Amino acid sequence: MSDTGPLEPQMPVLLGKLNPPVPPAAAVARAHLLERLAPRAGSGLTLICAPAGYGKTTLLQQFGQQWDGALIWLSLDEQDNDPDRFLAHLIGAFTRAGILPGDLAGQAQSALPRSPEHAWALLLNCVQRHGAPMLLVLDNAGTLHNNRLCRQIDALLRQAPPTLQLVIAGRRRLAVATGWLRAGARLLELDAADLAFGAEEISLLCQRAGADVCAGDIYRLTNLTEGWVTGIRLWLAAATASPRADSLWDPAVQALAYGYIEDYFREEVLSTLSRPMLHLLLQTCVVNCFDPPLALHLAPESPAQPPTLKPLLRPELFVQPATRRDGWYRYHPLLQHSLYRRLNRRDPEQVRTLHRLAADRLLQQGHYTEALYQYGRSHDVSALLAVVEKHAFDLLREGEVSEIVSSLGNIPAGLGEDHFTLAVTEASVVHVVRDTGRIGRCLGRIQRLLRQPPPYASRGRLLQTSLYLRAQLAYLGGNFRHGIRLCDRELQRCRDANAALSVMRFHRANCHFALGSLSRAAGDALQALSELERFGLTGYTNALSFLAGQIELAQGRTAAAERRFLHLGPRHDLAATPQGFYDVFHYLGLGLVRTEQNRLPEAERLLNRAAAIALKLPPSAALPWVLHQLALVQSANGHLERAIETLNEARDIALKHRLYGIYRLCGAYRVRLALRQPPNGDIVHCWLQEWDAVLRLQGEHSLPEERLAYGWVQCRQGSRNEALRTCERLIADLGVQGHIPLQIDAWLLLATLYQRGDDDKAAMQALNEALQLAADHDLPRLLFHEGQELTGLIQQGLSDRDRGPQQARIPAPLRAFVEPLLAARLRTTDAACAVPLLPLPFEQLTRRERDVLALVIEGRGNQEIAEALYVGVSTVKTHINNIFKKLDVASRDDAILRARRLNLCS
Structure with missing residues (x-):
């Protein structure tokens, strides 16, 4: 950027608004997003709309740094809703970028505020005459709501030359016309999901912040923040400020991090809301997701009225559709946590009341797991036990086991000890989540019930529940033969099918599979799956289908496993x-x-x-x-x-x-x-x-x-x-x-x-035996692990040179399978460094021969190849003859087929 002359505008221009802000320390390059932002043919518009702290400005800074042309930057604020002020700063930005000459800039500024049309004309004409690429960034554009301004930006887009790319970023979407741009493939839209950091980016950010993290920490941060980069940075800042903490999840770090995040939401999001809107957020934060009727039930005086939550569904409020229910919504988990902390500090009793209100409503709507969770949070144990008693099957079918486990954890010690349905339901849940500690405690509860069973309890059901829990403990503990013996005894004794016996058969299948007994594992798994599906159990059967798919993979039946x-x-x-x-x-x-x-x-x-x-x-x-x-x-x-x-x-x-x-x-x-x-x-x-x-x-x-x-x-x-x-x-x-x-x-x-x-x-x-199995079942895994170190032996088996009559080789039918795998492995740097230089199954092509081969694959004749490479036709023929010799082929068609098989076409 360069100044072309002093600005003497009639309206003041803040020069700080014309420069990108200072980027955050240790920013992570967003390579995949920068690739999407790359210039497209013709002028175009990129709209970036996401809540605060998702890295919109940082991304645009990175894009501006790699932009090969003029960068025009304008950071907007609420005062820019004055069209004359906005235009004055826009003129200043184009002038600072060297697109609007100083004398014309002075004329344009002098025309304000009397003749804005004249100022616009001067600006647009200069933009039209500038032949080089231009990038105009309007940052924080969500603050603009003046309709006249939106029409002016729309006019700028329609009259812009093909060299101008416009990027508009903000917490709200600017009301500019986009239909004509979308129809012409000239519109790119990015939202919070696009900007969210992935696990690798979070790992890199942690490294640059000096945080000592493992894979589990990265996954936990990803889950907690859902890729919201400011949340990640605040958590890392809390860890840095807690030098005595030994991990990111130390209680001191968590308390400080949640405090930082709550402050951020209060300053950047909640401070701009009206009192009724803030009331709505606080009243609904007690539930994990909500629809309009539930929101109205919790906050009857709120501005949200059925059938919509339009006042709430604004991008800057961190509200998004719930993934498993149409018409339901949820808050970002960190915003929900911050709102809940605030509400609980103010009135803990109101929090319990809201949980009870939510539970009653959710139960009416048939959302049993969430209702159970809400009763647990309200400490209404009698209502919780009633839900378990009446809806045990529904709870297991819904599959939201974390909520069920959490709800059962809210039952005070000693209560429910004689509750038969609670014991059976808890057994079903804890065995799904494989919690060996809770399985042990559940077995203790069942043993106490067996000693003094209530009148309505089924002793046989309790015994079978106890047995399938013990069988699962054996499987999880690696005592597979013991697990098989437990299941054998009960399955031979009882001939009448029921869900408990089917689960026992499933655990026996797991034990057989672990020991490599595939046929027995398959028989048990498929029978148990069929029985449970016949009983109408859904959700849990995914675990059985997964085992069946694992068995199919072990049998080399990849396509069948994929379908499953x-x-x-x-x-x-x-x-x-x-x-x-x-x-x-x-x-x-x-x-x-x-x-x-x-x-x-x-x-x-x-x-x-x-x-x-x-x-x-x-x-x-x-x-x-x-x-x-x-x-x-x-x-x-x-x-x-x-x-x-x-x-x-x-x-x-x-x-x-x-x-x-x-x-x-x-x-x-x-x-x-x-x-x-x-x-x-x-x-x-x-x-x-x-x-x-x-x-x-x-x-x-x-x-x-x-x-x-x-x-x-x-x-x-x-x-x-x-x-x-x-x-x-x-x-x-x-x-x-x-x-x-x-x-x-x-x-x-x-x-x-x-x-x-x-x-x-x-x-x-031995190698050929492995190759034959891999080829028969189309499994390219032989070069995954230790097989990488046998690359030299494979090369030796494929090479036709220096071979005596007694030397073993890879048979011709297997060559077509292994050659592409070998070629792909040799193209990777790590493998190439680790592999000894032995003869390839083909002699390496020179760079010029590869160029010729690429043009042959495109279908070009000798004359066309010669013109494309600026060589004579005789030279082309020489290269083609060399290619034929090295690939051991006699025609162009054979050369193309072999090149494709060896992945030489890229």
Whole structure:
């Protein structure tokens, strides 16, 4: 920017409004948003509308810094609703950017306020004559409400040259005409959902703030703030101001952070509201979501009247549609928390009254889980027990288990001890969230009821409830054979189907699956699923479908698993923030499928969504399983250190909640990663101690993943014979059960063992077994983990050079499967550095040959290629002949097919 001359306006111009504000410290570059903001053909408009603190101004500062042209910046305020004042500052901004010459700027300013039309004409003419790119930013435009101003901005857009890009940002949407721009593909709109920080951006922001965080902290911050960057910054500021705190979640940090956030909302949002509007917000903050009738029920004197909440539904108020109910709305969780704190300080008794009012209304509307939660918050235990008694089945079907767990936690100790339905309902809920501590307490309650049962209690139902809880404890604790024995005994004794027996069959299926017995697991899982669906139970059946899908993946039936997981999809918009517990199985399952399909970026996004749901639940419900799968995706991407950190996080959660089964599974994969990421002595030593304990306690009934990990440890420690015995037994067992992914990994271990023993022929035979399984089931996983280190052997098997008649090779039918995988792996920097330079299945093309090949693929003839590359036709023919030789083809069509197979077309 440059000044072209002094400004002497008739109306004062504040020069500070013509410069972008100072960016916040340690700002994170929003690369994906900057890419969307990139200039489009023809003049266009970008509208950015989001509440306070979402980073609108910072994003525009970053965009302005990379803009290749004139930047015209104008920060607006309430006083700019005076059209003459607005125009004076707009003239000043264009003058400061060098677009309006000083003499014409003086004329335009002098015309104000007598002849604004003349000033506008001078400005528009200069804009038209400026041939270079221009970016006009109107920041904080939500303060403008003058209709004349909106018409002037609209006229500027309609008369703007193709070189002008206009960006309007604010907390409210400016009332300018957009239909004609949208029809011409010249409109871009960004809102709070677009501006929200993702997990990776939050992680980067924490690093720059000097916060020592782990993956769990990032997910928890993401869930708490929903990506609202100011909320994240305030939380980090509270951590910085609490030097004695050992984590972001220290009580002192939380108290200070919530105070900072409440101050921000009071100053930036609530201070501008009328008293009736503030009253409405305070009265409705006691519920997690609301519709117009409920809002009116809680705040009858409010300005909100059915059938709309129009006064409340303004973007700057942090109000958004609820994801699972049409016509319902919710506050941003941090705004709701701030409002609730304020209301509770002022009148705690009124808070309890509002909870009771909300509970009564929600119960009438059939929203049983939320009603139960509200009765719990109102401390009305008798009403809470009545809801449990009457609507136990409805509560489980709705699936909002966090609310049910929280509500049951509000029952004072000693009350409800003789309540049969409460005991059975609590058992159903705690076994869904896998809370081993509460399962133990629930078993104690059931045992007391069995000793002195009330007249209406079913002793058989209590016994079966106790048994399925004990079976689940065995499964979660990694005592799989014991879990199977418990279920076997009861399922053989009772022949009449009921929900408790179906749940027991489900737990037995989980135990069989953990031990690798796929056929038995499939039989139990599908039978239990069919029975529970026949009983009319919904929601919970997603857990059974998820297990069935896992079994299908293990059998190599990826397409069947994909169909099953897609069927579990939430009914609300997939782009919305997921909230229901049972939705976690949809995202986690699809994440598994996308991993097996080598669609790793998509897999990571799906697993992050699953983690967002899991973080709203008790930690034991789903989080360790989600983190485990996320670590495998990170490993497949070559991020070994990050994957180990994620597995450490999963193991910490599992250990704390006595989930020893998933703890052991994470440990098996962690030690395999550690073997590839030296120094690794501590992790390997720790795992070997755990493995000895497993053998001592479980005998031969260990996880197949643990046996595979043991084989890799023995391989790396030089115990080749022990590793060979382990591997060969494992391959035989996995073959009987048809466990395809683990068979592939086991064959790769065997190939590595033979290679280390200098038996290249046997190594190639083992590799071909892995390749055959992967190709038969279309599983590109062989280069995900340790297979990355066999790239050299694969290259050797594909190469036709320096080969004797006795040397093993990869058969022709498998080449088409493995060559694209190898080419893709070699294009990644990490893998290329780790792989020895052995002959490729094709001789590397020169840069010029790749250029020629690209034009051949486009269908161009020799003459066209010569003209495009400024070379002679004879040179083109020479390049094409070289390409044919290197790709081992004889025609253009064959060259194109082979190039596509090898991913050489990009």
